[in-house]
Amino acid sequence: xxxxxxxxxxxxxxxxxxxxxxxxxxxxxxxxxxxxxxxxxxxxxxxxxxxxxxxxxxxxxxxxxxxxxxxxxxxxxxxxxxxxxxxxxxxxxxxxxxxxxxxxxxxxxxxxxx
Amino acid sequence: xxxxxxxxxxxxxxxxxxxxxxxxxxxxxxxxxxxxxxxxxxxxxxxxxxxxxxxxxxxxxxxxxxxxxxxxxxxxxxxxxxxxxxxxxxxxxxxxxxxxxxxxxxxxxx
Numbered sequence: 001x002x003x004x005x006x007x008x009x010x011x012x013x014x015x016x017x018x019x020x021x022x023x024x025x026x027x028x029x030x031x032x033x034x035x036x037x038x039x040x041x042x043x044x045x046x047x048x049x050x051x052x053x054x055x056x057x058x059x060x061x062x063x064x065x066x067x068x069x070x071x072x073x074x075x076x077x078x079x080x081x082x083x084x085x086x087x088x089x090x091x092x093x094x095x096x097x098x099x100x101x102x103x104x105x106x107x108x109x110x111x112x113x114x
Numbered sequence: 115x116x117x118x119x120x121x122x123x124x125x126x127x128x129x130x131x132x133x134x135x136x137x138x139x140x141x142x143x144x145x146x147x148x149x150x151x152x153x154x155x156x157x158x159x160x161x162x163x164x165x166x167x168x169x170x171x172x173x174x175x176x177x178x179x180x181x182x183x184x185x186x187x188x189x190x191x192x193x194x195x196x197x198x199x200x201x202x203x204x205x206x207x208x209x210x211x212x213x214x215x216x217x218x219x220x221x222x223x224x
Contacts, residue, residue, distance in 0.1 A: 033211065042216040043158065043202065056211060091157055101146050101206030105157040 002027065004094050004106030005074075012112045019079040019086070021109045025094030032075045033103060034067060037089045049075055082113045117141060120203050120215035129224050133190040137203030137215055140184065146206040147179060147186045151199045152217065158202055162188060193222045 005024040013019050025032050034046040045059040049069035060067070064082075069075040079086055089110050093103035119138050127133040135149075146165045150158035164170045164177040164186065176189040190197055200217040 031210065035212075035214075043204075043212075043214040045211040045213065048210050059211070095210075101148075101210055101212065102160070102163060103148075103212060104160060105150075108157045 004029075004092055004104055006092050006106040006109050008109060009107060010110050010112070012114060013082050014114050015083055016081050019082050019111055021077040021079075021090050021092075021111070022074040023077070023092030023094075023106060024074045025092075026104060028096060029094035029104075030097050031095045032069050033093045033095070034075075034077050035091045035093065035105075037091065037108075039088070043091065046077070079111075082111075084113045087111055087113045116215070117213045118203055118205055118215040120201075120218045122216055123219040124221055125218055126221045126223055127193050129193055129195060129222050131193055133193045133197065133220055133222070135188040135190075135201050135203075135218050135220065137186045137188075138184055139186070139205050141205070142181075142184065144184075144205040147177070148204040148206065148212065149175075149177060149188045150202040150204065150214075151197075152202055153199045190220075195222050195224055198222045 004026050007022050032049045035043045037043050047060050047067045048056040052071050064080045066078045089108045091108045092106045095103045117140050149162040151161050152158045162175050162177040164179045167179055167181050170177045174191045178187045198221050200219050202217045203215040204212040
């Protein structure tokens with residue numbers, strides 16, 4: 001049973017470019033969460049999605065960031081016009097529908113903005 | 115006051131001893147608590163969760179929760195060098211998102 005999958009594992013972008021991060025939840029999991037971990041800081045919640053629905057986006061920056069979880073395919077976290085401060089590890093987690101706070105993390109995408 | 119607080123460490127423990135990691139939280143409405151282990155450069159790995167007051171044991175790990183004192187801890191018995199990692203405490207509040215502490219760095223000394 002494959003775990004949470006994320007790709008790419010490493011992503012390098014220049015300032016002003018777009019970054020697209022993908023996440024496929026564990027089999028049987030229908031809830032997806034995105035977290036960001038800045039260097040020397042804790043994990044910060046960004047957004048919680050179910051298929052075709054954004055449930056809680058209270059942790060998302062107001063501009064440049066968006067997320068989706070379409071009916072088919074992976075969840076995508078999109079960062080437009082990246083800035084150096086966006087450099088971080090972005091982790092996706094998934095949970096089963098019966099226990100939404102028991103979350104399992106993917107390997108993460110490490111974004112570096114030059 | 116931070117929602118979830120942990121001593122950042124580093125905490126050094128001799129191999130074979132008991133490592134004790136502590137966490138306090140500010141929201142009395144918190145329902146569930148989680149301990150994750152994170153090796154350097156890797157993703158968090160869920161190792162324990164606890165919902166009720168008291169102790170919960172799983173192998174060498176024991177989680178302890180005291181809701182009256184807003185305190186949760188993780189004990190690691192017979193510490194091994196492979197236990198050297200950062201341990202993240204998190205709380206769930208019924209709204210699905212987890213709120214994490216900044217983590218405690220644990221080093222097991224051979």
